[in-house]
Amino acid sequence: xxxxxxxxxxxxxxxxxxxxxxxxxxxxxxxxxxxxxxxxxxxxxxxxxxxxxxxxxxxxxxxxxxxxxxxxxxxxxxxxxxxxxxxxxxxxxxxxxxxxxxxxxxxxxxxxxxxxxxxxxxxxxxxxxxxxxxxxxxxxxxxxxxxxxxxxxxxxxxxxxxxxxxxxxxxxxxxxxxxxxxxxxxxxxxxxxxxxxxxxxxxxxxxxxxxxxxxxxxxxxxxxxxxxxxxxxxxxxxxxxxxxxxxxxxxxxxxxxxxxxxxxxxxxxxxxxxxxxxxxxxxxxxxxxxxxxxxxxxxxxxxxxxxxxxxxxxxxxxxxxxxxxxxxxxxxxxxxxxxxxxxxxxxxxxxxxxxxxxxxxxxxxxxxxxxxxxxxxxxxxxxxxxxxxxxxxxxxxxxxxxxxxxxxxxxxxxxxxxxxxxxxxxxxxxxxxxxxxxxxxxxxxxxxxxxxxxxxxxx
Amino acid sequence: xxxxxxxxxxxxxxxxxxxxxxxxxxxxxxxxxxxxxxxxxxxxxxxxxxxxxxxxxxxxxxxxxxxxxxxxxxxxxxxxxxxxxxxxxxxxxxxxxxxxxxxxxxxxxxxxxxxxxxxxxxxxxxxxxxxxxxxxxxxxxxxxxxxxxxxxxxxxxxxxxxxxxxxxxxxxxxxxxxxxxxxxxxxxxxxxxxxxxxxxxxxxxxxxxxxxxxxxxxxxxxxxxxxxxxxxxxxxxxxxxxxxxxxxxxxxxxxxxxxxxxxxxxxxxxxxxxxxxxxxxxxxxxxxxxxxxxxxxxxxxxxxxxxxxxxxxxxxxxxxxxxxxxxxxxxxxxxxxxxxxxxxxxxxxxxxxxxxxxxxxxxxxxxxxxxxxxxxxxxxxxxxxxxxxxxxxxxxxxxxxxxxxxxxxxxxxxxxxxxxxxxxxxxxxxxxxxxxxxxxxxxxxxxxxxxxxxxxxxx
Numbered sequence: 001x002x003x004x005x006x007x008x009x010x011x012x013x014x015x016x017x018x019x020x021x022x023x024x025x026x027x028x029x030x031x032x033x034x035x036x037x038x039x040x041x042x043x044x045x046x047x048x049x050x051x052x053x054x055x056x057x058x059x060x061x062x063x064x065x066x067x068x069x070x071x072x073x074x075x076x077x078x079x080x081x082x083x084x085x086x087x088x089x090x091x092x093x094x095x096x097x098x099x100x101x102x103x104x105x106x107x108x109x110x111x112x113x114x115x116x117x118x119x120x121x122x123x124x125x126x127x128x129x130x131x132x133x134x135x136x137x138x139x140x141x142x143x144x145x146x147x148x149x150x151x152x153x154x155x156x157x158x159x160x161x162x163x164x165x166x167x168x169x170x171x172x173x174x175x176x177x178x179x180x181x182x183x184x185x186x187x188x189x190x191x192x193x194x195x196x197x198x199x200x201x202x203x204x205x206x207x208x209x210x211x212x213x214x215x216x217x218x219x220x221x222x223x224x225x226x227x228x229x230x231x232x233x234x235x236x237x238x239x240x241x242x243x244x245x246x247x248x249x250x251x252x253x254x255x256x257x258x259x260x261x262x263x264x265x266x267x268x269x270x271x272x273x274x275x276x277x278x279x280x281x282x283x284x285x286x287x288x289x290x291x292x293x294x295x296x297x298x299x300x301x302x303x304x305x306x307x308x309x310x311x312x313x314x315x316x317x318x319x320x321x322x323x324x325x326x327x328x329x330x331x332x333x334x335x336x337x338x339x340x341x342x343x344x345x346x347x348x349x350x351x352x353x354x355x356x357x358x359x360x361x362x363x364x365x366x367x368x369x370x371x372x373x374x375x376x377x378x379x380x381x382x383x384x385x386x387x388x389x390x391x392x393x394x395x396x397x398x399x400x401x402x403x404x405x406x407x408x409x410x411x412x413x414x415x416x417x418x419x420x421x422x423x424x425x426x427x428x429x430x431x432x433x434x435x436x437x438x439x440x441x442x443x444x445x446x447x448x449x450x451x452x453x454x455x456x457x458x459x
Numbered sequence: 460x461x462x463x464x465x466x467x468x469x470x471x472x473x474x475x476x477x478x479x480x481x482x483x484x485x486x487x488x489x490x491x492x493x494x495x496x497x498x499x500x501x502x503x504x505x506x507x508x509x510x511x512x513x514x515x516x517x518x519x520x521x522x523x524x525x526x527x528x529x530x531x532x533x534x535x536x537x538x539x540x541x542x543x544x545x546x547x548x549x550x551x552x553x554x555x556x557x558x559x560x561x562x563x564x565x566x567x568x569x570x571x572x573x574x575x576x577x578x579x580x581x582x583x584x585x586x587x588x589x590x591x592x593x594x595x596x597x598x599x600x601x602x603x604x605x606x607x608x609x610x611x612x613x614x615x616x617x618x619x620x621x622x623x624x625x626x627x628x629x630x631x632x633x634x635x636x637x638x639x640x641x642x643x644x645x646x647x648x649x650x651x652x653x654x655x656x657x658x659x660x661x662x663x664x665x666x667x668x669x670x671x672x673x674x675x676x677x678x679x680x681x682x683x684x685x686x687x688x689x690x691x692x693x694x695x696x697x698x699x700x701x702x703x704x705x706x707x708x709x710x711x712x713x714x715x716x717x718x719x720x721x722x723x724x725x726x727x728x729x730x731x732x733x734x735x736x737x738x739x740x741x742x743x744x745x746x747x748x749x750x751x752x753x754x755x756x757x758x759x760x761x762x763x764x765x766x767x768x769x770x771x772x773x774x775x776x777x778x779x780x781x782x783x784x785x786x787x788x789x790x791x792x793x794x795x796x797x798x799x800x801x802x803x804x805x806x807x808x809x810x811x812x813x814x815x816x817x818x819x820x821x822x823x824x825x826x827x828x829x830x831x832x833x834x835x836x837x838x839x840x841x842x843x844x845x846x847x848x849x850x851x852x853x854x855x856x857x858x859x860x861x862x863x864x865x866x867x868x869x870x871x872x873x874x875x876x877x878x879x880x881x882x883x884x885x886x887x888x889x890x891x892x893x894x895x896x897x898x899x900x901x902x903x904x905x906x907x908x909x910x911x912x913x914x915x916x917x918x
Contacts, residue, residue, distance in 0.1 A: 032642075061577060063670055063672065071657070075649070075650040075655045076647070076649060078649025081672065084585075087547075088547065088550045088585055089550075091550060091551045095551060095554075113606065114605040122544040126551075143573075148574065188480060188765075193535050213520055213541060
C-alpha cells in the first residue's frame, strides 16, 4: 500500500507569506484579513476539511532591512510585514476545529527555556494536545537590531539550542509524574508534593531550577518541527525534530535531503523513518491544463518581484537592489548568490540562469516549486515526489490566500483520497497521534529518556 | 451625580487565585476548570453580564518556594500552582464577548520591549481594542531561579522599566502613521514607506531600531495598569498607569493610597483623577445577613491556611513554616512581618493581632478585605469605600470561582445599577473608552508625546 501524505498549510500571521504583490487581487483576502481571527477560522476549517495534519505558522520578528539598506521595500511590498505574533492563533482556532494541529514558530534565541516550556504547555492544554513547535534559533539581523537577542556564532546557536532542548525536556517530561494531581480532601492535598519535582538544571548556558509551572498536558512535549538547512541544522533536526520542513526544487534534490536527514537520525540513535520529511510546494490548479496555465500567468503578472528580493536579501544578507538582471548565478562571488545558487542546484541548468530568470522562479512560492495543472496532474506530481524522494507529505504554501488553499482542498485533496494517498478521517485526537501515531514522544526520541511516568520522587 | 464604579474581576490562569483550599468544594470548579477554555468563557460572559470593565489576569511564573525552603506546600495547596500563561486567554474570550476588556500581567524583567510591544499589538488587534497590560517588573525569586532574568536591585528595576516604557511608546505611537496602509495598486504600494519609521532608540538599558512589527491597533498603546506598592512603585504608577490596583484594608487606608497616587500623578504632570484607582475586595453574599455569615464560616473552614502562608512567604521572602501562632505582629524583627504589618496598618488594632489572627484575616481574600452580607449591605459598603476614599471602583476577587462571581453579578450588580453606581450598558467599544473615555492615550499621559498622527516622516 502506498504511503499516505501528511499535509500542512503554511502561513505567516501577516499581510503575506511566501508570495508578494498578490494583495492587489481582491480575492487575496489575507492581505487585510490577517488581522481578523475570522479569516484564520476559515483557513483552519478549510484545512480540517482537507484532513491536513496541521497549519504551520512561520514567524520572524523584525522587518527585513537589507534591500536598499532599510525596511522601505519590505513595507512597500507588504512583505511578511506588518505582522503579528502567531502564537496567539491556536487557542482560538482549536475551539473551531476538532482535529487540526497548529505548529508555531518560536525562537530559542529570544526567550528563556522556562518560558518556552510554559508557553507550549499552555498551548497544549488549550488546544487539547494539538500544538507543535517549529524550533528556530533566531538571530535574524533585524531581530538583533531590535534587541531580541545578542549576536552569537551560527554553530554555537545550535550548541545552545541543544542544551535548551535538554531543559525543556526536563520541564515537560520529568518534572511532574503522570498522577501528581490527587485532590485528596482528607489530607488537603491538591498535588502530591512527592510527585512534583525540581529539575535543577545547571549547564553551560542555562540554570533552571523548576518545577515546571504547568501540570502535564496531553502531549507533554509539543510535536517538534524544524527547518534547519545547514549541516549543523540538519544534525539538530535529526536529533530533535519529529517533522522536518525542507526546501527542495526537484525530486532529486528532495531525495538528497531526505536521505541525509534519515542517515543523520540513525547516527543520532533514532529510527530514520520516524522523522516525517515534508518539502514546501505551491500550486496553481484549474479544471483544464490550459486554464491552469492562464491563471499561472495572471499570478506572475500580479507578483511583486521587489518583495521577493527584499526577502531574499534578508535571508542571504545581500542587498539585491539594483542587481544586474542579466548576470548569471554561476561565477558570482557574493555570499548571497552562492547561498541562492545552492538552493537551486537541484534544478538542471539553474546555474546558467540569469538573475531575471531566478526572480521569475521565486515570484510565486519563493524558493519552493509551483505545480501547475489539473487536479489529476498535481496529484500525479505530488505522488511522483513522495515516492521518488522517500517523502512523508507536503507543506502547502498558497500563492493567493485563502483561495488557493480552498481550491486545493476542494479539487486536489479528493483525488489524493480516491487514490488512497490522503486520509479521509483523522486517526488520533492529538497532533502527534496524527503525525506519527504516538501519544507521547516516541521511544527512540532523545526527550523520552526524561519521562517521569507514575510514581514518586520526593523533592 | 455619584461616581459610577469601574469593576474588574481578578484571577490567575491557575488552580487558584487569592483563596486557597476552596478546591475541596465541588462548586469551586476553577480548581480543574482552569485548564478548559470553556470555564473562562463562562467567567467572561458573567463579567460582561455585570457590565464589568475587565478581567484582570495576574501571573507569577514560578512556584513559590520560601515556605519550608521548597515548593512542596505550594503544590500541596494548589496555591496559584500549577498555572498556565494568561496571555493566551484574551483572544479566545474576545470572540465570546463584545465589550469586556482583558488586562494581562507581563513582566518588563523577562522579555525584550520589542517583544512586549508586538504581543500587546497582536492582542489589541485580536480583541478589537480590548486589551490592557498589568505592568510588573518581575524578579520574583522563584522566577530568577528559573532563569527568567538576572537579579537587579529593586529601584533600578523601575529605572529600567521607565526606559522600557519609552521604547514601547515609541513602537506603539511613533513608528507608524495612522494612514500608513495605502494599498495603492498603481504604484504597487501596500504600506507607504514614508509613513513607517524606525525608532532608533539608544538608551542605558535598551537599543531598539524598529520599525514596530505590527501595524497600528485600535488602542495603539494597551490600557496600562499597575500595582506597585513601594514608593518607587507609586512614582512609576503615577507616571504610566491609567488604572491602579491597590491593596487597602480599610477606607482610611484606601484614602491614603488614592491621595498619594493622585498627588504623585500631578507631580508627574498628569491630571490626578485621570488615574483610576481600584482596591481589591472579596465578598460573601446571601439573601439574609444570617445566611451570609453562615456561608462565610463555611468558607473559613474550607480555607487552607498553609496555602496562604506559602504565598505570604513568597511575597515577603520569609519562611512562615512553624511560626508561633501566638506571636503578635508588633515588635517582630523579621523583614516579612514588617512588610505584613505595613499592609495591616489601616486596620485599627491590627498591630496587636497574633499571628493566628492575621492568618484568619488572610484566609479568604488574602490581603484584601472580605465584605459579608446581603446584596444591599455589600452595595452599602462598596459605596462607603468609593466615596470615603475617592476611589474609582473595585477589583473583585471571588473566594469560590466562578460561583461568587456569578452571585455578585446576579445579586449585587443589580443593586448598584439601581442606585446609579454601575453602568447598565457599555459606553465605548474599546477598553480604554470604557475605563476613561479616551480612544487613545489621554493628552496628559507621557506616552502621548510620541503620537505620530497622520502625515509623512521619511525613513
